[in-house]
Amino acid sequence: MLVQPDHGALSIRRQCELLSLTRSMRYYLPVEVSAEDRALMKEIDRLFTKWPFFGSRKILLELRAAGHAVNRKRVQRLMQVMGLQALVPGPHTSTPHPDHPIYPYLLGKVDVVRPNQAWAADIT
Numbered sequence: 218m219l220v221q222p223d224h225g226a227l228s229i230r231r232q233c234e235l236l237s238l239t240r241s242m243r244y245y246l247p248v249e250v251s252a253e254d255r256a257l258m259k260e261i262d263r264l265f266t267k268w269p270f271f272g273s274r275k276i277l278l279e280l281r282a283a284g285h286a287v288n289r290k291r292v293q294r295l296m297q298v299m300g301l302q303a304l305v306p307g308p309h310t311s312t313p314h315p316d317h318p319i320y321p322y323l324l325g326k327v328d329v330v331r332p333n334q335a336w337a338a339d340i341t
Contacts, residue, residue, distance in 0.1 A: 220232045257295055258298070260280060261276055261292065264279050264280070265301050270305055271303060272305070277289050
């Protein structure tokens with residue numbers, strides 16, 4: 218362990234400061250994953266491999282259909298621990314509508330180097 222409680226010159230507090238650790242991390246013991254969670258994670262992995270576009274809602278429905286008593290928050294947490302995220306396209310917020318006109322940017326080649334050289338108006 219990096220922090221030595223019986224160190225003669227440095228206190229535990231100073232050792233934690235030097236390592237950029239909080240003192241509570243010194244005493245933290247990680248919790249082992251339960252056998253039930255491991256079985257669920259294995260099943261989630263199997264389902265996600267079969268249908269990589271399923272999110273937590275669809276995975277939840279498949280798990281419940283298979284007889285597992287789980288809720289969505291647990292499925293979300295386990296998917297987050299496993300690093301799984303549905304492969305779906307995101308929102309198309311930057312795609313312009315084809316009927317909307319595209320106006321040219323008229324100051325594209327002009328270097329604005331002094332005050333009052335370029336003006337703009339917004340009527341919204």
